[in-house]
Amino acid sequence: MELSDTSNRDAANGLGGYLLKHLREYGLLLALIAIMAFFQVVTDGTLLKAVNITNLFLQNSYIIIMALGMLVVIVAGHIDLSVGSVMGFVGALAAVMIVEWSLPVGLTIPACLIMGILIGAWHGYWVAYWKIPSFIVTLSGMLVFRGLSLWLLEGQSVGPFPKSFQLLSTGFIPDVFGIGRPNGTALAAGAIAAILIVWLGLKARARNAKYGIEGEPMPFFVIRNAIVAGALLFVCYKLAAFRGLPNVLVSMVVLTVIYAFITENTTLGRRIYALGGNEKAAKLSGIKTERLTFLAFVNMGMLAALAGLIFAARLNTATPKAGFAVELDVIAAVFIGGASMSGGVGKIVGAVVGAFIMGVMNNGMSIMGIGIDYQQVIKGLVLLAAVFFDVYNKSKQG
Amino acid sequence: MSALLEMRAITKTFPGVKALDNVNLTVKEGEIHALVGENGAGKSTLMKVLSGVYPAGSYDGEIHYDGALAQFGGIADSEKRGIIIIHQELALVPLLSIAENIFLGNEQAASGIINWRETFLRTEDLLKKVGLSEAPTTLIDSIGVGKQQLVEIAKALSKDVRLLILDEPTAALSESDSQALLDLMLELKAQGVTSIIISHKLNEVRRVADTVTVIRDGGTVSTMDARTEDITEDRIVRDMVGRDMAHRYPARTRRAGDMLMQVSDWNVWHPEHQDRQMIRDVNLDVRAGEVVGIAGLMGAGRTELAMSVFGRAYGRNISGEVRMHGKPADVSTIDRAIAAGLAYVTEDRKSLGLILEETIQRNITLANLRDVSAHGVINEAEESKVAETYRGAMNIRTPSVFQKVMNLSGGNQQKVVLSKWLFAGPEVLILDEPTRGIDVGAKFEIYNIINDLSAQGKGVIMISSEMPELLGMCDRIYVMNEGALVGELTAEEASQERIMSLIVTE
Ligand SMILES: Nc1ncnc2c1ncn2[C@@H]1O[C@H](COP(=O)(O)OP(=O)(O)OP(=O)(O)O)[C@@H](O)[C@H]1O
Ligand SMILES: [Mg+2]
Numbered sequence: 059m060e061l062s063d064t065s066n067r068d069a070a071n072g073l074g075g076y077l078l079k080h081l082r083e084y085g086l087l088l089a090l091i092a093i094m095a096f097f098q099v100v101t102d103g104t105l106l107k108a109v110n111i112t113n114l115f116l117q118n119s120y121i122i123i124m125a126l127g128m129l130v131v132i133v134a135g136h137i138d139l140s141v142g143s144v145m146g147f148v149g150a151l152a153a154v155m156i157v158e159w160s161l162p163v164g165l166t167i168p169a170c171l172i173m174g175i176l177i178g179a180w181h182g183y184w185v186a187y188w189k190i191p192s193f194i195v196t197l198s199g200m201l202v203f204r205g206l207s208l209w210l211l212e213g214q215s216v217g218p219f220p221k222s223f224q225l226l227s228t229g230f231i232p233d234v235f236g237i238g239r240p241n242g243t244a245l246a247a248g249a250i251a252a253i254l255i256v257w258l259g260l261k262a263r264a265r266n267a268k269y270g271i272e273g274e275p276m277p278f279f280v281i282r283n284a285i286v287a288g289a290l291l292f293v294c295y296k297l298a299a300f301r302g303l304p305n306v307l308v309s310m311v312v313l314t315v316i317y318a319f320i321t322e323n324t325t326l327g328r329r330i331y332a333l334g335g336n337e338k339a340a341k342l343s344g345i346k347t348e349r350l351t352f353l354a355f356v357n358m359g360m361l362a363a364l365a366g367l368i369f370a371a372r373l374n375t376a377t378p379k380a381g382f383a384v385e386l387d388v389i390a391a392v393f394i395g396g397a398s399m400s401g402g403v404g405k406i407v408g409a410v411v412g413a414f415i416m417g418v419m420n421n422g423m424s425i426m427g428i429g430i431d432y433q434q435v436i437k438g439l440v441l442l443a444a445v446f447f448d449v450y451n452k453s454k455q456g
Numbered sequence: 457m458s459a460l461l462e463m464r465a466i467t468k469t470f471p472g473v474k475a476l477d478n479v480n481l482t483v484k485e486g487e488i489h490a491l492v493g494e495n496g497a498g499k500s501t502l503m504k505v506l507s508g509v510y511p512a513g514s515y516d517g518e519i520h521y522d523g524a525l526a527q528f529g530g531i532a533d534s535e536k537r538g539i540i541i542i543h544q545e546l547a548l549v550p551l552l553s554i555a556e557n558i559f560l561g562n563e564q565a566a567s568g569i570i571n572w573r574e575t576f577l578r579t580e581d582l583l584k585k586v587g588l589s590e591a592p593t594t595l596i597d598s599i600g601v602g603k604q605q606l607v608e609i610a611k612a613l614s615k616d617v618r619l620l621i622l623d624e625p626t627a628a629l630s631e632s633d634s635q636a637l638l639d640l641m642l643e644l645k646a647q648g649v650t651s652i653i654i655s656h657k658l659n660e661v662r663r664v665a666d667t668v669t670v671i672r673d674g675g676t677v678s679t680m681d682a683r684t685e686d687i688t689e690d691r692i693v694r695d696m697v698g699r700d701m702a703h704r705y706p707a708r709t710r711r712a713g714d715m716l717m718q719v720s721d722w723n724v725w726h727p728e729h730q731d732r733q734m735i736r737d738v739n740l741d742v743r744a745g746e747v748v749g750i751a752g753l754m755g756a757g758r759t760e761l762a763m764s765v766f767g768r769a770y771g772r773n774i775s776g777e778v779r780m781h782g783k784p785a786d787v788s789t790i791d792r793a794i795a796a797g798l799a800y801v802t803e804d805r806k807s808l809g810l811i812l813e814e815t816i817q818r819n820i821t822l823a824n825l826r827d828v829s830a831h832g833v834i835n836e837a838e839e840s841k842v843a844e845t846y847r848g849a850m851n852i853r854t855p856s857v858f859q860k861v862m863n864l865s866g867g868n869q870q871k872v873v874l875s876k877w878l879f880a881g882p883e884v885l886i887l888d889e890p891t892r893g894i895d896v897g898a899k900f901e902i903y904n905i906i907n908d909l910s911a912q913g914k915g916v917i918m919i920s921s922e923m924p925e926l927l928g929m930c931d932r933i934y935v936m937n938e939g940a941l942v943g944e945l946t947a948e949e950a951s952q953e954r955i956m957s958l959i960v961t962e
Contacts, residue, residue: 329825331811339810
């Protein structure tokens with residue numbers, strides 16, 4: 059065997075070699091761009107209109123928020139099939155509390171989040187401490203909470219909500235600069251975010267170089283950052299032209315950053331990956347695997363509750379069908395984003411991009427007027443294609 | 457004798473690693489050919505190339521088998537030609553019976569319907585050939601590794617084997633199981649089967665091999681013929697490591713200091729069968745700077761004892777007391793045991809020691825993330841510095857610490873597990889078969905590390921099935937049998953005979 063040092067090796071394999079090794083990450087980004095370009099063309103430019111971009115975020119925020127929690131659950135080696143039902147149930151609970159019992163919004167929201175946490179704890183308890191497969195526990199939860207929301211709503215739709223509750227989903231961040239249109243806050247936020255991303259990227263590169271950690275070749279770094287920063291500026295520019303930054307977008311971004319940080323940079327995150335990668339080895343390394351599993355479900359429950367609130371606020375009513383089959387979109391997003399069914403592998407950013415891919419497809423196909431029947435078929439095939447790409451890639455690297 | 461197999465100028469690269477570099481291997485019809493070399497030298501890779509695990513086209517060079525150029529597209533192709541490989545990691549299905557495993561993928565069936573009578577009859581026949589008396593319906597789960605290894609061979613025999621490849625078949629076997637396996641190899645040779653054996657146990661190589669090929673750093677170093685010359689272990693070692701190795705064990709100065717750890721009246725029951733007591737009234741102690749061995753046969757309960765002490769990782773109804781520095785210590789969970797200063801290096805690195813999908817770096821720091829983080833946030837630069845330190849100190853052969861552990865050779869994986877526990881900074885390190893599957897040079901390095909630890913005043917408990925290793929390294933040896941300690945010998949008193957007689961007389 060010959061040991062060449064890292065720099066040598068990179069030079070030897072060149073850019074192509076690097077690309078091959080990281081095909082998945084770049085592929086995902088490219089797939090999103092390609093899908094957007096496709097729909098932009100076939101919808102005659104409707105996709106990237108300011109109104110539609112705003113809509114895209116509003117429509118998909120709850121999926122993205124749940125995808126964050128689902129990624130954690132899947133990385134930990136489990137699955138949660140109940141999230142659609144849970145979000146429906148929590149939406150129903152909010153409606154009943156606010157509309158029927160006239161409780162204040164300020165009390166309802168925390169109460170609903172706590173309900174989500176309790177539901178997550180219920181699932182997590184059976185999975186973590188009784189070792190009942192999560193598929194079964196959450197399948198049960200799926201039925202139970204679907205049934206409970208029907209019972210709560212007595213089969214009816216309940217609404218509308220007061221304005222203060224609707225703001226959760228339909229509100230926009232006001233223009234602090236007082237320009238109004240275009241919205242100054244949105245423009246500033248876009249610029250700051252773009253600069254921040256590039257700056258953080260450069261800082262990480264410098265640190266990696268200092269410690270001899272293998273980094274992305276410069277051309278890729280430049281291109282990738284140009285695309286990401288460009289897209290950010292573009293989106294914010296478009297949003298500014300409409301009504302500015304939606305509240306949900308802000309909470310979504312904040313949550314994404316927090317979860318990305320936790321999963322990638324903290325001991326907690328590292329332990330979750332270890333748990334999913336090899337539970338026995340993780341346990342023998344002193345990791346409290348049961349507690350981590352429990353917490354992953356608690357977290358999922360909380361995010362499903364948040365998603366339920368946002369969804370109900372957007373529709374301005376709670377219906378017994380809310381959240382129906384949404385778990386499938388969420389799970390699909392996470393797998394498209396590169397997570398592995400067997401646990402231990404997957405990234406927050408991947409899950410979010412996966413959710414966007416699903417979202418853009420939903421949105422684009424709806425604009426095109428493609429029937430829900432074909433939409434399902436296409437989404438299903440895209441999921442299979444994405445995972446096939448993963449598996450194929452892996453087998454080639456051998 | 458003509459050559460059955462000729463591998464010419466085989467070169468195989470993985471991203472960043474040239475695992476094989478122009479390797480030549482010639483195996484004559486009817487011989488037992490031993491393939492030896494350091495961890496990561498490329499032995500397993502060479503055999504995977506031969507058996508089609510890495511298909512033709514994914515490597516350079518030519519394979520000539522039975523007089524013709526062979527280009528296998530997969531294992532099925534090579535099996536059809538009578539080449540059967542038994543991998544370093546056994547590939548039996550634990551919850552299927554012996555018979556089902558032997559004929560897995562090769563079922564005795566007519567139009568898809570299994571003929572059980574035929575299956576059982578043939579299985580009985582095959583089991584007799586390999587010297588097993590188990591019933592064909594016995595589940596794989598319920599027989600030991602030694603017997604499982606024999607089942608693998610029975611499986612190979614069921615497929616009209618011409619060339620049998622055994623990758624470290626005795627690494628996990630006890631002395632007597634190893635002997636049985638080697639005898640079987642000799643018997644197969646008498647029946648005309650050619651075999652290739654990979655092993656780090658050079659005494660075994662000397663015992664069975666007609667020819668020995670040494671590979672180092674992905675290339676062939678030498679080929680020796682036992683029929684024409686005398687192959688000494690020293691000579692093999694010299695070719696393997698590229699220099700003379702005068703001693704197999706480093707010199708040790710004994711220094712038993714203060715009492716470090718005491719285990720008293722330790723009793724453990726089986727986790728599932730509640731009436732089976734696995735550990736009986738064990739009392740043992742380790743002083744600072746001491747290396748204490750636990751000898752015993754496979755199944756004596758050594759692993760069970762170690763794991764139950766290490767945060768009750770094994771067993772139930774555990775009773776007894778553990779004291780550290782004379783004070784009662786809380787070892788009721790694994791993280792508490794680690795906090796109390798214990799570390800346990802498992803014998804089963806793949807399923808209990810490593811996260812194969814993760815990088816070397818992340819595996820090394822896993823048991824001690826605290827030291828590479830602040831307020832729960834990991835400092836990755838610090839982390840890779842730690843990983844690099846251990847890569848150097850342990851001589852882990854890899855292009856970078858970001859390599860997935862999955863891609864390391866067996867011996868190098870073992871070094872990663874050891875690094876992980878050294879980094880956890882324990883006071884008492886429990887090593888369970890620490891040199892399993894490790895080459896002579898690396899063994900020496902590990903012995904040196906053990907000596908360093910004891911020089912720092914740490915205690916080491918070493919469980920090993922290789923008695924020479926215990927005799928060469930330990931200051932004191934406990935002998936264990938059927939869950940109880942049946943004797944204790946000082947280094948001066950200890951000998952293979954005395955240990956064996958303690959086991960037998962009980
Ligand atoms: N799939 C892979 N990807 C990358 N590198 C690999 C892969 N498989 C093996 N290697 C590398 O090739 C080299 C040879 O490995 P191999 O498993 O053949 O060693 P070995 O001689 O069998 O060692 P051991 O005695 O430890 O089992 C090692 O450096 C290993 O890290
Ligand atoms: Mg090997």
